[in-house]
Amino acid sequence: MEQISTGCVIAGGGPAGMMLGFLLARAGVDATVLEKHRDFLRDFRGDTVHPSTLQIMHELGLLEKFLRLPHTRITKGNLEIGERHFTIGDFTRLPTLCKFIALMPQWDFLDFLAGEAKTFPNFHLRMQTRADDLLIENGTVKGVSAMGPDGPLAIRAGLTVAADGRTSTLRERSGLAVHDLGAPFDVLWLRLPVLPGDPADLVGKIKGGQLFVMIHRMDYWQCAYLIPKGGFETIKTAGLAKFRDRLKQIAGFAAGRIDDAITDFDQVKLLTVTVDRLRQWARPGFLCIGDAAHAMSPIGGVGINLAIQDAVATANLLGPVLQKGVPDFADLKRVQARREFPTKVIQSFQVAAQNRILAPTLASTQTPEPPLFLKLLNDWPWLRQFPARFIGMGVRPEHVTLKKK
Numbered sequence: 295m296e297q298i299s300t301g302c303v304i305a306g307g308g309p310a311g312m313m314l315g316f317l318l319a320r321a322g323v324d325a326t327v328l329e330k331h332r333d334f335l336r337d338f339r340g341d342t343v344h345p346s347t348l349q350i351m352h353e354l355g356l357l358e359k360f361l362r363l364p365h366t367r368i369t370k371g372n373l374e375i376g377e378r379h380f381t382i383g384d385f386t387r388l389p390t391l392c393k394f395i396a397l398m399p400q401w402d403f404l405d406f407l408a409g410e411a412k413t414f415p416n417f418h419l420r421m422q423t424r425a426d427d428l429l430i431e432n433g434t435v436k437g438v439s440a441m442g443p444d445g446p447l448a449i450r451a452g453l454t455v456a457a458d459g460r461t462s463t464l465r466e467r468s469g470l471a472v473h474d475l476g477a478p479f480d481v482l483w484l485r486l487p488v489l490p491g492d493p494a495d496l497v498g499k500i501k502g503g504q505l506f507v508m509i510h511r512m513d514y515w516q517c518a519y520l521i522p523k524g525g526f527e528t529i530k531t532a533g534l535a536k537f538r539d540r541l542k543q544i545a546g547f548a549a550g551r552i553d554d555a556i557t558d559f560d561q562v563k564l565l566t567v568t569v570d571r572l573r574q575w576a577r578p579g580f581l582c583i584g585d586a587a588h589a590m591s592p593i594g595g596v597g598i599n600l601a602i603q604d605a606v607a608t609a610n611l612l613g614p615v616l617q618k619g620v621p622d623f624a625d626l627k628r629v630q631a632r633r634e635f636p637t638k639v640i641q642s643f644q645v646a647a648q649n650r651i652l653a654p655t656l657a658s659t660q661t662p663e664p665p666l667f668l669k670l671l672n673d674w675p676w677l678r679q680f681p682a683r684f685i686g687m688g689v690r691p692e693h694v695t696l697k698k699k
């Protein structure tokens with residue numbers, strides 16, 4: 295078995311793992327990221343790069359180069375309830391450098407981070423390498439066992455980080471207890487063609503018990519159709535024609551494109567929504583961050599940004615310790631102390647939205663009456679900066695303090 299030794303081993307090359315690997319390597323810490331897939335390709339995953347993440351890219355001196363990658367910009371969030379239109383968020387008033395959400399395929403974002411990280415000699419990215427278990431000695435995690443393209447590996451490290459997403463193998467192996475907050479809905483993702491003259495902003499639609507979100511992606515619309523939890527089999531049993539009819543009722547200006555665009559259920563991807571968080575994010579030698587510590591609902595599209603914020607906080611708090619040696623348990627607990635509050639606030643908002651708005655809407659055939667706060671946002675454009683600030687910047691935004699070496 296191949297034996298490797300590194301300062302920090304990170305399982306998972308998603309937004310959390312790649313950003314942490316980048317920041318640690320930039321500060322001179324030997325960092326090894328394991329990614330089980332051969333590439334970063336993943337369709338219909340979070341593709342929203344929020345103002346808080348763009349601010350981090352600026353602090354790293356990468357913003358200009360990053361924004362040269364193809365992307366679309368969202369400056370406003372819109373909601374249609376029945377025939378009524380509401381503008382519910384305005385990013386142009388945010389106190390950040392970038393007053394917009396950049397929509398970019400997640401693989402472009404991760405490829406970019408990987409490319410920049412590889413310029414540091416102590417950054418090691420091992421693709422097609424799956425972390426399988428923790429190496430534990432006297433109750434302290436000392437690294438991971440993994441399966442790489444050439445066979446099994448043992449990777450010893452002063453710190454082991456689980457950034458392997460919401461189905462994290464390592465968090466399961468660690469025995470850390472998960473608090474499941476529940477999610478009453480799943481998401482069906484599909485694509486519809488874009489035509490000249492289409493609006494370019496984010497549109498959410500609520501009508502007759504249906505919820506539909508359309509995200510403009512330059513050459514196509516990325517669409518999310520929300521269904522009650524576990525409801526996809528029932529939809530498939532009812533048949534494609536009925537499904538198309540349901541979509542046509544809610545797709546508004548794009549209804550006429552459904553028949554040609556959706557010809558098979560294979561074009562519809564189910565994403566099972568989970569909202570949970572660990573009660574304790576660490577044990578000696580081991581830390582969970584990103585979705586591995588707290589799986590986020592897609593509401594608000596904040597998962598990537600929370601994952602990035604966790605990575606920045608982890609690098610700020612543990613980077614200086616890793617530069618000199620091995621962090622102890624008390625050091626690791628400081629990450630949870632820093633990041634748990636923002637996570638809880640955002641998850642509380644997501645759970646409230648899903649239980650008070652999404653679930654009752656999906657259970658009904660009626661179009662709901664718009665709540666008062668939507669009417670206020672519509673009538674007072676100045677107020678729209680607050681929801682935009684909550685979603686775009688989050689709570690307690692992180693800044694990079696770990697210095698480049």
Ligand SMILES: Cc1cc2nc3c(=O)[nH]c(=O)nc-3n(C[C@H](O)[C@H](O)[C@H](O)COP(=O)(O)OP(=O)(O)OC[C@H]3O[C@@H](n4cnc5c(N)ncnc54)[C@H](O)[C@@H]3O)c2cc1C
Nearest residue numbers: 306308309310330340425458459565584585592595597598
């Ligand atoms: C339906 C849906 C829509 C979403 N939409 C958005 C959105 O629009 N915007 C947004 O910001 N967020 C969105 N999210 C959430 C977002 O995708 C996640 O919160 C975010 O990607 C978390 O980043 P992460 O790095 O923690 O984990 P992940 O992105 O899940 O990355 C984990 C990585 O670890 C790898 N991995 C897994 N197991 C192992 C292993 N054992 N060994 C090695 N590698 C492993 C995986 O291949 C993956 O690359 C959405 C989520 C869902 C479910």
